[in-house]
Amino acid sequence: MPQRKNVSNASRRLFSVYRMLLSEYGPQHWWPAESSFEVCVGAILTQNTSWKNVENAIAQLKKHGKLSCRSLASIPLSELEPLIRASGYYRQKAIRLKKFCQYVETRYHGDVGKLMDQSLDSCRDELLSLHGIGPETADSMLLYAGNKPSFVIDAYTFRFNEAFQLFVLREPPGRKQYVELKHCFECRLPRDEKLFNEFHALIVMWGKRNPKRHSSQP
DNA sequence: ACCCAGGTGGCCC
């Protein structure tokens, strides 16, 4: 019963926290990319990696004229790896990125928009079936490349949830906790991709402005 | 010299 009250308070507080972030930071206009395809590339490269490093990697791809689905679908791994080296885990990510592009190239003629041209659930299942695309990467692609209302849960979202004491999670850290927190957000907000987009972008902005301290400060 | 970053899949029990 106290649990239920917490959840209720949290849902009521959700909007007010959102409005607070919005007035504090202003609209974010996410994702920082020039195309939906570039969003997908960034989503894969930023796995457990700071965005700054990903920017370098994407800049390298652009500089060498390789930032297209067709190029990346056929580029040799030995050529791709050094280009994305700055993003870390570059051997794994080279494989993941290339496989993703090969898939989109052969199945959708390199058009991410076509992949996204079906129901949210279908897209999500399809993305999750690809090697190296887990829940967060899939949700980022759905929301920011496909304009679909799929709330993105990432390290910032978990930290944000704790800092503002929004939802008490029962599941232990892991895949199930991801699903749990995602459900918390999605079922208490209108299913609006613009809102999901802006809210998560603001959470990331908040996360960057409030970095985790490792021994001092609350 | 640490610790951390917009995760994921492969093992092992």
Add this chain to the structure above:
DNA sequence: GGGCCACATGGG
């Protein structure tokens, strides 16, 4: 089905 672990660079 859960608990570890490798993966790797760049910045504080």
